[in-house]
Each structure stands twice: as C-alpha cells, then as structure tokens.
Amino acid sequence: METEVMNNGLEVVYKKPSTLTDTPFHYCPGCGHSVVHRVLMEVVEEMGIQENTIGVAPVGCSVFAYHYMNIDMQEAAHGRASAVATGIKRVLPDKFVFSYQGDGDLAAIGTAETIHTVNRGENILMVFINNAIYGMTGGQMAPTTLIEQVTATSPYGRKSEAMGFPLKITELVAQLPGALYVTRQAVHTSGAVRKLKKAVQKAFEYQKVNRGTSFIEVVSNCPSGWKMTPVETISWIEENMFPLYPLGDLKVPKD
Amino acid sequence: MKKLNYKRSEARLMKGNEALAEAAIRAGMDAYFGYPITPQSEVLEYFTKEVPNRSGIVLQAESELAAINMIYGAAGAGARVMTSSSSPGISLMQEGLSYIASAQLPCLVANVVRGGPGLGTIQPSQGDYFQAVKGGGHGDYHLIVLAPASVQEMADFVFEGFRLAEKYRNPALILTDGALGQMMEKVELPEEGSLPKTIPGWATRGKTADRERNYITSLFIQPEKMEMINLNLQKKYKALQDEVDYELIRCDDAEIILAAYGLSARICQKTVEIAREKGLKVGLLRPITVYPFPKKIINELADKAEFFLTVEMNAGQMVEDVALAVNGKCPVHFYGRMGGMIPTPDEVFDKLEDIIKKSAVETQEVAHGN
Ligand SMILES: Cc1ncc(C[n+]2csc(CCOP(=O)(O)OP(=O)(O)O)c2C)c(N)n1
Numbered sequence: 001m002e003t004e005v006m007n008n009g010l011e012v013v014y015k016k017p018s019t020l021t022d023t024p025f026h027y028c029p030g031c032g033h034s035v036v037h038r039v040l041m042e043v044v045e046e047m048g049i050q051e052n053t054i055g056v057a058p059v060g061c062s063v064f065a066y067h068y069m070n071i072d073m074q075e076a077a078h079g080r081a082s083a084v085a086t087g088i089k090r091v092l093p094d095k096f097v098f099s100y101q102g103d104g105d106l107a108a109i110g111t112a113e114t115i116h117t118v119n120r121g122e123n124i125l126m127v128f129i130n131n132a133i134y135g136m137t138g139g140q141m142a143p144t145t146l147i148e149q150v151t152a153t154s155p156y157g158r159k160s161e162a163m164g165f166p167l168k169i170t171e172l173v174a175q176l177p178g179a180l181y182v183t184r185q186a187v188h189t190s191g192a193v194r195k196l197k198k199a200v201q202k203a204f205e206y207q208k209v210n211r212g213t214s215f216i217e218v219v220s221n222c223p224s225g226w227k228m229t230p231v232e233t234i235s236w237i238e239e240n241m242f243p244l245y246p247l248g249d250l251k252v253p254k255d
Numbered sequence: 256m257k258k259l260n261y262k263r264s265e266a267r268l269m270k271g272n273e274a275l276a277e278a279a280i281r282a283g284m285d286a287y288f289g290y291p292i293t294p295q296s297e298v299l300e301y302f303t304k305e306v307p308n309r310s311g312i313v314l315q316a317e318s319e320l321a322a323i324n325m326i327y328g329a330a331g332a333g334a335r336v337m338t339s340s341s342s343p344g345i346s347l348m349q350e351g352l353s354y355i356a357s358a359q360l361p362c363l364v365a366n367v368v369r370g371g372p373g374l375g376t377i378q379p380s381q382g383d384y385f386q387a388v389k390g391g392g393h394g395d396y397h398l399i400v401l402a403p404a405s406v407q408e409m410a411d412f413v414f415e416g417f418r419l420a421e422k423y424r425n426p427a428l429i430l431t432d433g434a435l436g437q438m439m440e441k442v443e444l445p446e447e448g449s450l451p452k453t454i455p456g457w458a459t460r461g462k463t464a465d466r467e468r469n470y471i472t473s474l475f476i477q478p479e480k481m482e483m484i485n486l487n488l489q490k491k492y493k494a495l496q497d498e499v500d501y502e503l504i505r506c507d508d509a510e511i512i513l514a515a516y517g518l519s520a521r522i523c524q525k526t527v528e529i530a531r532e533k534g535l536k537v538g539l540l541r542p543i544t545v546y547p548f549p550k551k552i553i554n555e556l557a558d559k560a561e562f563f564l565t566v567e568m569n570a571g572q573m574v575e576d577v578a579l580a581v582n583g584k585c586p587v588h589f590y591g592r593m594g595g596m597i598p599t600p601d602e603v604f605d606k607l608e609d610i611i612k613k614s615a616v617e618t619q620e621v622a623h624g625n
Pocket of ligand 1: 059
C-alpha cells in the first residue's frame, strides 16, 4: 500500500474511509453502532464495491445510517428491513445488499421476516446489532434482554415467567438450510473489531457466490440504555452478555 | 371517459384476476410479491405459472406485511412492481403503503375486495372504499385509486395504474371486488411493450462516482421539513385532479342521477334501462378514478338533477363524497347491501320509485301547508 503524507509531513496511518460521509455520528459515546458502521464501510471501500452496494437500515438508533454511509440506502419500517432488502436484491441480483437491524427490529417485531428471509436463503448480508435493549425509544426491554436485567419496561428485572427468555435468534437462524454463514462478533475491544471486520469481508465475498444468507450478530454496547459509563459496558458485556451470547462462528459454508 | 390507446392484438375469454395478472406481465412488470387470499389467489397463481417462462420476478412472501415491504425495496430500486390481496391482507399492508406514499415510490396494488369487517366473507363487497380513497394508513396521504367495472378494465387499469404511479411517484390501487375478480368476460389485452419504462434517477441501484448517494426514506424529523414534505404531497394530489376520469350514461337529459362505481355501476346500468323503459329520465355517473374523485362533474350534474341516488355494496361510503360534491344543490340518497350481498337492478329501481313516491308526498304536504 502506498503511504499518504499530510502537508505537515506526517504519514497518514488511519483515516475515515471515503465510503463514510463527513456527517458526524449522532451516536452516544461508547455506542457500538458507529464502530460497526465504520467497519462495514471500510470493507465496502477496500473491496471497491461502493457503486454496487445498497444498504437497508430500519427504525432504531441506526435509522439515520444513510446520513453516514456514503452509499445508496433505504430506510425501512420497524422490523421489515430484511423484506425490503429482499425486494432490492430480487430486482438487482448482481448488487451487494445488506440490512442493518437492532434486536427489537430483527428479533421481535421482524421475527417472521428474519426467519423467512434466511429460510429462502436470500443472497444478502444481515447485520444484527444485539445491545440487549431498545435504544432508540429510551431503553425498554428487548427480546435479547437478559434475565434480571433492569430496563424501562422491566424495572424489577426481566422475569422469565412473565416476560419470557432472552431470544437467541442467531442460534435459531443457524438451523435454517438457507443460512450460509452465521457468526457472532463484538466491538468492545480493538481485537473484537478486527475479527468483526474479517467476518464482514467474508460475508460480502459470499454474496458473489449466491449460496445463501450471511448473518452477523454483533454483541454491542449501549451505555445510555444500560445506564453505565462506556468503560463499564466493556466488563458488563464480558461478564453478562458473553455467557449467553458466546462469540464465534455458528455456521460456516462447507466447500 | 378517457380513451386508452394501447395497441391490442387479440381477444380472450378470461377471469378478471387472470386478466389483471396477464396485463401486468404485458405492462413490463419487473416483480410481484404477494400472499394467497380468496378471492384473489388466482393473481399469484397466474404469476407463479407464467412469470418463470416469461420475464420478471414472482415471490410468495411470508405475509402481506413482508410483501408490501418487498414492494417498497424493489420500487425504491427503480423496478416496476406490483402486489395484490383482498381486504384483510390489504389492511396488513397499510403501514407499508403509508411509508411508500411518504417516500414517494411508484407501485401498483390491487384490492379484490371481500365483505368485512373482520375475517368477514369471501363474497364481493365495496366495504374498503374509505380505506382506499382516504389514505388507509397513518398520516395525510392518498393513493391513486382506479375502479374497474369489467374484466376489460381489470386489464386496462393495470397499464393505467403503472403509468399514473410512475408519473406521480405515488402508489396506485386498483379497487375491485370478488365478483369482478372471479367472473369471465371477453378481454382485448394490450400488447407487450406498449408501456415505456425508464430507470428513475432517484433509485437506489448503487452510488456511482458521478452522483451523490440516493436514499429512500419517509423520516423527516424536523417538523419544518415534515411540513414541507406534506405540502408537496398535497400539491401532487391537487395536480392529480387532471387525471379525473368517469363515465356518464344517459345523463344528458337525466333528472335523476345514479352514482355508483365498479360492480355497483354495472348493476345500475341495468337499472337505468329499466327506468328509461318506464319513462323515467334516469342517468348514471360512474367514477373511474375514485381518487381523485370526480367532484366537478357531480356538482354540475346537481344543477339539473332532482336528486342523486348513490348505490354501493357497503353501508354508505362513497355517498359522503357525492354529498360533498353536490354541496346541498339537491338531495343525495343512498342504497346499499353489505357483507357480500349484491343488489339487483330491480332492487335499485324499487328504491328509486320509493324515493320518487316519498318526495311526491312531501311536495303535496308542502302544498297543503302541513
Ligand atoms: C411499528 C412501530 N412500532 C414501534 C416503533 C417504535 N420504535 C422505534 S425504534 C424501536 C426499538 C428499537 O430497538 P432496536 O431494534 O433494538 O434498535 P436500537 O435502537 O437498540 O439500535 C421501537 C419500538 C416504531 N417506530 N414502529
């Protein structure tokens, strides 16, 4: 790679990818969304597929993703991102299409669309941000909320008797024959971010071969929703999220 | 009544639903997403049989909710797309239609209406008129709504629906019913390739270096911006008045005007004949576009009419728009059947005679000073 040098003679070692706009992220400090946005757009830039990539972001904290990602995008109704992505991909089969959905979106209101999109093996990438909470609406209980986790709508903690169990939808999706590549990643450390990037690269590569759906869960931080400092969220993820949502591949393509 | 100049080469005997589907393929439909429901399942069945051997995409979605959102995605990608359903399924699509209307995407939807409310009946009805012409979902918006009254129009209005939807970047709806969907009639199908297609510049097909990114959204968080969007929508609906279409049958010398759309208009056409045989000067106004509604002609007809009788297969929905258009110039009466029942021409005529008799009594009462 050629090195880039700034006016003052300093070498550029890290910069914003051209696939991100100049609009500053509105996300809270320590939120995982902005990191995942960046990782996605880095891969799109490096693969040189900006002209051929279309993203779908539904209602949720990332509803304004189209302000940040410098690619063609569609905003979708709550829960319907994978149906919208299906519509795009079916009429533009040679393009790279991804959806970017929160846990409320993908695993509660949009569960049917999630299951059926993957079951049809739609040749898209579904990015699933699991922050165990409804961020945008102010921290209510999500389908992925942990047992005993306190949220705005589980003020005494989530009780399984009345509120059901945390939904491991990624495990569910991995069972489906239409799923090609299913993995669970995180963004709480730089090491985790690097692994996520590899997963995103793989998922975009798989779209070239049209063998099924790629599904990447990202266990993500929500300092505002969890009422913690960004630093506190890191150990909270490790101690509370990972035991239930362990990182790693759940399904990889058989070659 | 607008003359449609599509080239036609052949006549066939077809079911309304099949004519609708065949016309869509000929109109260059790129994709259809739908879900089975009686009495419109033939549409999806026809596509799944024909499309794989011809051109386009057909997909049976997991629900009408998914179907309308697939439509949103594909329409946003610049494709000519269509879905269809019957009443309960159309109810499920309302959120999506509101998004599509706000994001200003063209698409075609057909509602082969059945009797409701609730799960209702699979028999034909016009009970979804309000939902169709007043918006249906949340927010201030309208669909362009075409109401066919024959199998021929089931086919023709697919072309018109796509054309208008694309011209105005607005969802169009064919408001038909179970009887028109199921009945067989002769139809002259427009020829393939007679509806030109262009890829719109706003479509999300991948951001090329020569342009800014395109994004499709219905989210405008600042109220000032959202009001501007609304004002623009309203401007568009005003411009739509140019597309008003209706049919007048024997209205020239008519003293009594029947107002009816779709299947009810077919029935009322017969009532006009019965009435004319008995020497009554009755005419029929049939709205073809029920949105935009033919207000102006109704108001003009009201200058000469003794009264209007609106006939619908519901509890009285279009009659409200007729009364608004008449604006007090003459009485507006209503006759309707509900829940999948279809009025007969004689029934409508009886109602006509009834009104005439009653108004005669009233006139006498006035004359005698009662
Ligand atoms: C039909 C509908 N129901 C409810 C809402 C309100 N709503 C907006 S975002 C959201 C939850 C978002 O949570 P999630 O999908 O987990 O994403 P996050 O905000 O945490 O990133 C809800 C309930 C809506 N916009 N539409």
